[in-house]
Amino acid sequence: MARFPKPPEGSWTQHYPDLGTEPVSYEDCANPEFYELERKAIFRRAWLNVGRVEQLPRKGSYFTKELKVVNTSIIVVRNNAGEVKAFHNICRHRGNKLVWNELPQEETSGFCKQFTCKYHAWRYGLDGNLTFVQQEEEFFDLDKSRYGLVPVHCDVWEGFIFVNFAREPEQSLREFLGPMITALEGYPFGKLTSRWYYRSEVKANWKLYMDAFQEFYHAPILHANQTPTKFAKAAAEAGFEAPHYRIDGPHRLVSTSGVRNWELDSESRKRVEEICRSGLFGPWDQPDLGPMPDGVNPAKCDPWGLDSFQLFPNFTILIWSQGWYLTYHYWPTSYNSHIFEGTLYFAPPRSPRERIAQELAAATFKEYALQDANTLEATQSMIESGVIDDFLLCDQEVLIRHLHKETAAWVDDYRRSTAEVAAR
Numbered sequence: 350m351a352r353f354p355k356p357p358e359g360s361w362t363q364h365y366p367d368l369g370t371e372p373v374s375y376e377d378c379a380n381p382e383f384y385e386l387e388r389k390a391i392f393r394r395a396w397l398n399v400g401r402v403e404q405l406p407r408k409g410s411y412f413t414k415e416l417k418v419v420n421t422s423i424i425v426v427r428n429n430a431g432e433v434k435a436f437h438n439i440c441r442h443r444g445n446k447l448v449w450n451e452l453p454q455e456e457t458s459g460f461c462k463q464f465t466c467k468y469h470a471w472r473y474g475l476d477g478n479l480t481f482v483q484q485e486e487e488f489f490d491l492d493k494s495r496y497g498l499v500p501v502h503c504d505v506w507e508g509f510i511f512v513n514f515a516r517e518p519e520q521s522l523r524e525f526l527g528p529m530i531t532a533l534e535g536y537p538f539g540k541l542t543s544r545w546y547y548r549s550e551v552k553a554n555w556k557l558y559m560d561a562f563q564e565f566y567h568a569p570i571l572h573a574n575q576t577p578t579k580f581a582k583a584a585a586e587a588g589f590e591a592p593h594y595r596i597d598g599p600h601r602l603v604s605t606s607g608v609r610n611w612e613l614d615s616e617s618r619k620r621v622e623e624i625c626r627s628g629l630f631g632p633w634d635q636p637d638l639g640p641m642p643d644g645v646n647p648a649k650c651d652p653w654g655l656d657s658f659q660l661f662p663n664f665t666i667l668i669w670s671q672g673w674y675l676t677y678h679y680w681p682t683s684y685n686s687h688i689f690e691g692t693l694y695f696a697p698p699r700s701p702r703e704r705i706a707q708e709l710a711a712a713t714f715k716e717y718a719l720q721d722a723n724t725l726e727a728t729q730s731m732i733e734s735g736v737i738d739d740f741l742l743c744d745q746e747v748l749i750r751h752l753h754k755e756t757a758a759w760v761d762d763y764r765r766s767t768a769e770v771a772a773r
Contacts, residue, residue: 390763532644
């Protein structure tokens with residue numbers, strides 16, 4: 350396994366002196382009161398990714414998103430002008446959830462020319478305007494123009510759909526993303542439309558699962574059984590250091606190297622990987638996606654494995670060297686539970702062989718994700734015991750240190766601003 354020296358200036362953590370090097374408290378993962386502050390301070394103020402434009406292929410396409418962390422459900426729709434818009438999923442008549450199928454708490458998607466309430470058949474156009482009221486003459490001074498769907502701030506960047514629940518966002522989406530993320534503009538996200546999706550409820554704080562994917566210090570140990578014995582033993586003895594870390598505003602990046610399975614000797618490869626020409630790094634046959642933007646592999650690692658861009662608060666884009674990408678979402682449902690979503694995106698398969706290669710990559714990802722998640726409930730239970738609240742972090746865990754510090758900063762800022770308003 351390739352090893353890269355740290356920068357001559359010192360360790361990664363020393364690049365960001367404001368983070369400090371002292372032990373880190375995990376009270377922010379075990380305190381219900383802090384979680385309630387997170388909901389208001391972060392999830393009602395930050396831009397949140399809720400999907401991609403491929404989920405809205407034509408005018409009238411829509412999907413719903415259940416967002417317990419902000420206590421609402423939203424409709425995301427492509428209107429008749431081709432624009433992507435978002436609305437709270439609530440009828441203006443009596444507050445019924447407007448769009449749902451058999452079970453109102455389950456997300457749904459589809460196509461329609463208008464939205465019709467199941468309760469009293471009030472209808473709304475794709476632009477959110479109220480268009481029809483059953484027995485309209487029975488109402489008192491009803492002005493339909495005043496009773497459209499409640500809009501949610503919505504913007505699209507590189508095909509990713511973001512929403513913001515603030516009355517007025519403090520920054521535009523591009524300003525919020527910042528230069529490290531916008532340097533990815535031009536990556537062919539829109540060409541990678543073969544989609545695989547996993548969803549799971551995890552009984553642990555959302556930040557704990559993010560932490561699991563913010564360092565690769567654990568990889569040779571936790572994932573040892575997923576790699577050939579000879580390789581796993583050598584990796585565990587040598588350890589692993591990612592070659593590049595970067596922090597930009599509230600967002601983070603870690604780039605990794607690694608030995609690709611097809612580069613191992615035949616005795617070290619799994620038979621199923623040889624047959625399917627695929628594995629953890631994705632299909633072995635790399636699609637031609639053209640030149641990459643400067644934001645991809647910014648440190649020019651060689652060999653390069655992947656870039657993990659972690660967009661605050663709860664969204665991750667992993668770009669793999671083999672020409673595909675995946676995303677993670679961590680949607681809090683309480684201080685000690687969240688919904689994890691993993692979505693893989695490949696170029697459309699041109700043959701059954703390519704389809705099978707993608708299936709194996711998706712199954713391999715699921716196994717690794719399960720291994721990472723397997724520790725979380727045990728971690729959550731012991732953090733809640735309160736026995737210890739000062740935890741040591743090594744230099745490779747610099748991004749973990751940043752996430753918890755950034756979370757605290759947003760909460761502190763919210764506390765100050767609300768105190769100032771109350772004092773007026």
